[in-house]
Amino acid sequence: MKAVLTAAAMLAALPDADAQEPVDVALxxxxxxxxxxxxxxxxxxxxxxxxxxxxxxxxxxxxQGAYGRIAVTMFEWAGNSAIRPVFDWTLVETAADADRLSAxxxxxxxxxxxxxxxxxxxxxALKLIDDAPFDGFRNVIDISGDGxxxxxxxxxxARELALARRIVINGLPLMTSDGFDGGFNIPDLDAYYGDCxxxxxxxxxxxxxxxxxxxxxxxxxxxxEIGGLPPVEQKVVPVQALPxxxxxxxxxxxxxxxxxxxxxxxxxxxxxx
Numbered sequence: 001m002k003a004v005l006t007a008a009a010m011l012a013a014l015p016d017a018d019a020q021e022p023v024d025v026a027l028x029x030x031x032x033x034x035x036x037x038x039x040x041x042x043x044x045x046x047x048x049x050x051x052x053x054x055x056x057x058x059x060x061x062x063x064q065g066a067y068g069r070i071a072v073t074m075f076e077w078a079g080n081s082a083i084r085p086v087f088d089w090t091l092v093e094t095a096a097d098a099d100r101l102s103a104x105x106x107x108x109x110x111x112x113x114x115x116x117x118x119x120x121x122x123x124x125a126l127k128l129i130d131d132a133p134f135d136g137f138r139n140v141i142d143i144s145g146d147g148x149x150x151x152x153x154x155x156x157x158a159r160e161l162a163l164a165r166r167i168v169i170n171g172l173p174l175m176t177s178d179g180f181d182g183g184f185n186i187p188d189l190d191a192y193y194g195d196c197x198x199x200x201x202x203x204x205x206x207x208x209x210x211x212x213x214x215x216x217x218x219x220x221x222x223x224x225e226i227g228g229l230p231p232v233e234q235k236v237v238p239v240q241a242l243p244x245x246x247x248x249x250x251x252x253x254x255x256x257x258x259x260x261x262x263x264x265x266x267x268x269x270x271x272x273x
Contacts, residue, residue, distance in 0.1 A: 030125055
């Protein structure tokens with residue numbers, strides 16, 4: 001009997017094989033590579049993320065957390081079938097950890113893909129969180145994009161899947177006009193992201209209106225996400241009605257199907273982003 005009890009005690013002392021390492025935040029970086037972005041813009045975006053991931057201010061924010069470590073994964077997205085991982089879940093606790101991630105991003109080659117499925121990006125991010133070998137005190141999906149959803153599940157439905165699990169979605173709307181084609185984009189993308197994409201406790205967006213702002217914007221956004229801090233200000237341009245297109249809901253709320261409607265109107269152009 002004593003031997004049985006001793007064996008049971010030994011088994012109880014063994015670490016749980018399924019236990020996940022706790023981290024302050026499990027962060028999914030979902031990066032838009034749709035064809036409406038030029039090769040130059042894709043390069044600026046890549047370099048901006050690389051510079052932010054090992055920036056001293058970002059490392060300081062990581063060190064100030066309760067656990068002093070975060071977990072990060074990154075993928076590129078465009079249409080429903082255009083998902084490409086940049087790096088898998090990685091623990092970031094030291095400067096050396098951050099340097100390895102930065103190098104992985106710099107060594108990647110972003111490839112422009114067809115269409116824009118924000119909903120597909122959210123659903124892929126949810127799967128990554130499900131499969132994460134880390135237990136995030138907070139789980140955050142960080143989505144950058146230069147246009148509204150125009151393929152796949154409606155974005156509000158995908159967002160609800162995340163919000164039901166108290167997963168935060170933050171946005172980095174890229175409101176630039178240097179790409180190949182702006183025919184499928186909208187001028188107030190930040191308002192669309194505010195009404196249709198972001199959500200969850202403390203969610204926020206950081207608009208980018210010119211590419212020289214990008215490195216600072218992504219760095220500031222990472223610091224806020226890692227620290228769980230509310231932004232000092234949330235820059236959301238008031239929605240401007242477009243009555244001639246008839247694409248908005250009444251009472252000033254944004255029509256979250258605007259991207260799908262623009263696609264239906266203009267798909268004959270065969271320049272799908």
